[in-house]
Amino acid sequence: MTAEERQELLRRLPKIDELVEKVRAQSDLTPLSEVMLKDLCRKEVEKVRQTIKRGESVTEERIEDHILRQVKERIENLTDFRLRRVINATGVILHTNLGRAPLGKKIVKKITEIAGGYSNLEFDLEKGERGLRYDHVRGLLQILTGAEDGCVVNNNAAAVLIALETMAKGREVIVSRGELIEIGGEFRIPEVMEKSGAILKEVGTTNRTHLWDYEKAIGPETALLLKVHPSNYRIVGFTNEVSIEELVHLGKRTSIPVMYDLGSGNLIDLKRYHLLDEPTVQSVVAAGADIVTCSGDKLLGGPQAGIILGRKDLIAGIMRNPLNRALRIDKLTLIALEATLKEYLNPEGARQEIPVLKILSEPVKEVKKRALLICRRLQKRRGNKINVHLWPGKSLVGGGSLPGQELETILLQIELPGLTSSQLSVKLRQLPVPIIPRVEEDCVLLDIRTIQEEDIEPLVSGLCSLIQN
Ligand SMILES: *Cc1c(COP(=O)(O)O)cnc(C)c1O
Numbered sequence: 001m002t003a004e005e006r007q008e009l010l011r012r013l014p015k016i017d018e019l020v021e022k023v024r025a026q027s028d029l030t031p032l033s034e035v036m037l038k039d040l041c042r043k044e045v046e047k048v049r050q051t052i053k054r055g056e057s058v059t060e061e062r063i064e065d066h067i068l069r070q071v072k073e074r075i076e077n078l079t080d081f082r083l084r085r086v087i088n089a090t091g092v093i094l095h096t097n098l099g100r101a102p103l104g105k106k107i108v109k110k111i112t113e114i115a116g117g118y119s120n121l122e123f124d125l126e127k128g129e130r131g132l133r134y135d136h137v138r139g140l141l142q143i144l145t146g147a148e149d150g151c152v153v154n155n156n157a158a159a160v161l162i163a164l165e166t167m168a169k170g171r172e173v174i175v176s177r178g179e180l181i182e183i184g185g186e187f188r189i190p191e192v193m194e195k196s197g198a199i200l201k202e203v204g205t206t207n208r209t210h211l212w213d214y215e216k217a218i219g220p221e222t223a224l225l226l227k228v229h230p231s232n233y234r235i236v237g238f239t240n241e242v243s244i245e246e247l248v249h250l251g252k253r254t255s256i257p258v259m260y261d262l263g264s265g266n267l268i269d270l271k272r273y274h275l276l277d278e279p280t281v282q283s284v285v286a287a288g289a290d291i292v293t294c295s296g297d298k299l300l301g302g303p304q305a306g307i308i309l310g311r312k313d314l315i316a317g318i319m320r321n322p323l324n325r326a327l328r329i330d331k332l333t334l335i336a337l338e339a340t341l342k343e344y345l346n347p348e349g350a351r352q353e354i355p356v357l358k359i360l361s362e363p364v365k366e367v368k369k370r371a372l373l374i375c376r377r378l379q380k381r382r383g384n385k386i387n388v389h390l391w392p393g394k395s396l397v398g399g400g401s402l403p404g405q406e407l408e409t410i411l412l413q414i415e416l417p418g419l420t421s422s423q424l425s426v427k428l429r430q431l432p433v434p435i436i437p438r439v440e441e442d443c444v445l446l447d448i449r450t451i452q453e454e455d456i457e458p459l460v461s462g463l464c465s466l467i468q469n
């Protein structure tokens with residue numbers, strides 16, 4: 001590009017006010033204020049100006065049309081909802097990237113009912129004075145887990161952080177080397193420990209730790225014995241870990257509190273559903289752990305939250321910690337958590353109302369029924385234009401829970417003529433209700449286990465819309 005051509009292009013850049021006028025004229029659905037719209041236009045014009053100055057060609061079309069289109073795209077990006085409902089067809093039940101636990105309908109209804117108005121979040125209706133937000137779930141936590149007391153924070157990472165900070169800041173915490181885990185997303189026990197100001201004292205080896213390892217490490221600076229559930233992996237083979245019972249015994253003998261970071265927050269005996277054994281919160285509390293922490297949105301199946309259970313005096317200390325203000329649970333979460341916990345008062349009911357439990361415990365023959373229903377609906381709408389096959393397969397629990405647990409499932413393989421599996425995946429993600437499939441060996445598979453009843457209609461419409469007559 002010659003210097004003159006560049007000058008000519010720069011001269012043709014539209015004036016901001018004119019551009020704003022044109023955007024307004026072309027789309028009546030611009031909710032943006034004058035200031036915001038001007039700002040967007042200015043930025044887009046500036047981008048093009050810089051491109052021209054670098055001597056790069058801008059666009060085939062007229063510069064003004066190009067900028068207009070860019071501005072309109074930016075407006076759409078801002079006005080369309082970015083955070084959206086998707087259909088989880090991956091078969092990973094607690095999918096960290098897809099929002100972990102979906103909430104039950106009754107629970108969502110409670111949120112809309114309460115959160116739209118004022119509430120007694122921190123108001124004691126009986127006494128007519130200030131109340132504690134934690135009191136709304138305290139009684140439920142006590143009865144469901146058997147713990148003396150309980151409180152809740154933003155998530156389990158926060159629960160671990162505040163518990164360590166309260167009980168062990170500047171002092172030593174003894175942990176087995178086999179339990180120095182990373183959960184993903186920056187949660188690593190040694191690093192959380194450091195942030196809390198506690199001093200990590202690791203004992204034992206990666207695969208074997210014995211009670212005497214803890215015993216030998218105890219000294220005047222020991223504040224806490226910490227056990228961590230290695231949630232997302234399993235050590236097999238020549239191994240030894242010290243049970244929570246043994247640790248509690250040692251803690252009692254030496255007057256050192258014992259904390260168990262349990263991770264998943266499982267409240268029901270999963271063996272009933274022929275799943276791998278996973279310690280329940282109740283069993284760990286009953287074993288005598290002084291503090292137990294777990295997540296609200298893993299196997300518990302509720303909202304993102306951190307649940308802290310245990311001795312009254314320790315819980316009181318944690319609630320008084322100024323960090324609690326920074327980590328405190330939000331109103332929406334608290335409503336969802338109270339509603340979720342209430343379902344557990346009747347475990348069979350919980351299985352119906354809490355999607356994670358339902359998905360986890362659903363017999364494969366029910367999954368198959370749903371798969372056949374989807375196939376029938378597809379055929380009814382599209383004849384044989386869409387290629388589908390059903391295969392038996394395995395779903396995963398995910399979310400750092402029950403590693404190695406496979407659940408029988410049905411996979412629906414879809415093919416569209418002329419599209420590779422990655423092209424088809426892109427199309428699925430672009431649907432009004434995006435479908436996130438599983439791609440294995442170049443096949444696009446929809447795992448029916450994680451596809452819920454209310455997903456069927458948008459799923460079928462979405463798939464049908466991909467086929468041009
Ligand atoms: C998942 C997990 C955490 C982190 O919990 P979040 O609720 O994701 O913050 C901490 N510890 C263990 C053992 C876990 O499994």
